Amino acid sequence: MTRTLESARTERGGVALAAISAGFALVILDTTIVTVALDRMAVGLHTTVTGLEWVVDGYTVTVAALLMLGGGLADRFGARRSFQAGLAFFGFASLACAAAPGVGVLVAARVVQGIGAALLIPSSLALIRFTYSDAADRARATGIWGAIGSTAASCGPVLGGVLSEHLGWPAIFAVNAPICAVTAVLLHRTVPSTPGAPRQIPVPGHVAAVIAMTGVTATAILVGARPVSPAWTAVAAVAAVAGVVLGLVAARAGKGLLPNDLRGSRAFTTGALIGLAQNLGFYGQLFAVSLYLQRHLHYSPTAAGFALLPEAAVGILASALGGRQAAQRGPRPVIVTGLTIGAIGLLGLAWTGPHTPYGLLAIPLLLTGFGMAYTMPAATHVTVSAAGPDSAGLAGAAFNAARQLGSALGVAVAGSLLVLARDSLAPPLLTAAAVFLAAACLARASLRPHP
Incomplete structure (x- = not known):
């Protein structure tokens, strides 16, 4: 070579x-x-x-x-x-x-x-x-x-x-x-070219994950579908339950996706749930607000993209700041603070209306984006630090998988609530705020203070 x-x-x-x-x-x-x-x-x-x-x-x-x-x-x-x-x-x-x-x-x-x-x-x-x-x-x-x-x-x-x-x-x-x-x-x-290494892939665990995640997300989407399809909704719900059961069986047989030390770690579970909650709330509101800007405020796609820019752009600064703060103060206060700020932003977005000027709309957008990004480095640190050196990569992959699942559920839940509430922003954004606050409470109760 x-x-x-x-x-x-x-x-x-x-x-x-x-x-x-x-x-x-x-x-x-x-x-x-x-x-x-x-x-x-x-x-x-x-x-x-x-x-x-x-x-x-x-x-x-x-x-x-x-x-x-x-x-x-x-x-x-x-x-x-x-x-x-x-x-x-x-x-x-x-x-x-x-x-x-x-x-x-x-x-x-x-x-x-x-x-x-x-x-x-x-x-x-x-x-x-x-x-x-x-x-x-x-x-x-x-x-x-x-x-x-x-x-x-x-x-x-x-x-x-x-x-x-x-x-x-x-x-x-x-x-x-x-x-x-x-x-x-x-x-x-x-x-x-990088070398590979012989490694056993836990096929049952991966199959269970695909079935469970697809079933859960499909159920959330089909609940809000119009016309209602009870049969398909029931199939999706059964698939979700079956996937979870198969995953538990695979784990007991030693063919699950996570080793026992991670599955039994409270810090790892807490970090993964926080990552899921963050993306559920953030990407759910992004889906809802984008449609709202164009369908109700009559923004063009370009104008809607620029309107959402503060929420995304502030994340670059907030992520760096959150990382430094987590190193100095520990992850718990950073996660609680970030999720609370994000929840305040989501609550502000929930009460905007057709006559809300963009200057007022931009403030909760900034708060939401800041809270999401400020929290992420600390949540990542909690999850990966819960693993030993031999499973740190696996812990990181699991954390990102939880985040992606949160994104999918956020869009599914927000979309269904938009349909059920006839395009009102309040239900999906209040739900997203509640998820942020629940995750903040979980972090406060489950994570140890910084020594």
């Missing part, structure tokens, strides 16, 4: 990091770029709010359910090979999304996109680990990787609004394909 890990760490290290971060940024971008384009999709595809929920959650549920499997595949077959496969899935699925003639095809293509994302996220971190052997260099590279992801999330609403308004909603997906192609070429030239 002529190219070695050392060559990637020298003159090509910056290009390698750019390629690795670009793949991760695409995954994060697709969680927010779709939101502002949803109203145009509804018109172009002749679908309802329920159809839009499936468009969003077809992606996020797949990522949540397969993220840990993606990490296992990266370890077994090599991170670069897994990353390249993720780019292929993501790029071709994006083209299929752009060409989708109806909502059913679009949802199916979004599922394939989710498979690609579930391969890209863990393999990108593994590639950074292999490419940067020095701990300080690796820490800086990981920081850049995270900052690029945060920037992508912040740019998503604006980019989605501009593209969907001026080029049509398919453009938000078509733009991914050339980025995937360029990233694949750069990766091939700058990142050497």
Whole structure:
């Protein structure tokens, strides 16, 4: 092998990091770029709010359910090979999304996109680990990787609004394909092949996770579907219960996704639940507010994207501040403070109306975005610190899977409440605020004070 890990760490290290971060940024971008384009999709595809929920959650549920499997595949077959496969899935699925003639095809293509994302996220971190052997260099590279992801999330609403308004909603997906192609070429030239290692993949545990997460999310969506479909709702609910039962059986047989030390850790469980609650509240409100801005305040997609920008942009500052505060004060006060601030923002958004000036609307948006991002580093620290050195990566994957599941449930619950409340913002946003406050209470009761 002529190219070695050392060559990637020298003159090509910056290009390698750019390629690795670009793949991760695409995954994060697709969680927010779709939101502002949803109203145009509804018109172009002749679908309802329920159809839009499936468009969003077809992606996020797949990522949540397969993220840990993606990490296992990266370890077994090599991170670069897994990353390249993720780019292929993501790029071709994006083209299929752009060409989708109806909502059913679009949802199916979004599922394939989710498979690609579930391969890209863990393999990108593994590639950074292999490419940067020095701990300080690796820490800086990981920081850049995270900052690029945060920037992508912040740019998503604006980019989605501009593209969907001026080029049509398919453009938000078509733009991914050339980025995937360029990233694949750069990766091939700058990142050497990484070795895999024999590893047993707990298939029963992964199957149980897919069934449970899909069932729970589908139930939440179908509750608000109109016309009501009792039979399909019952099927989804049974699937959710069956998935949980299968997961418990697999865990007892030693084929679950998590080792016993993590499953029995109160700190790990608390951190994962906080991550789920954060994303449930935040992405639920993002779905609801985006539709509200365009359907009731008559914002164009571009204007709606810029209107949501303060909420996303403040996250870059808040995340850095939250990380420093967690190191100084411990994670518990940071989590409680952040979730409380976020809940206040959500309560403020819940009481906005058609005549609320944007200046007043921007304040609760800033509070919501700040609270969400300020909390995240501390919640991540709690979850990963609960694991031993041998299972830290697994704990991180589980935490991100919980967050993705929270995103899917947030959209499902917010969409159903919008339908049931006839597009009123109050029910979904009050629910999101209640979830934030419940998570704050959980953190205060379960986490230890900083010594």
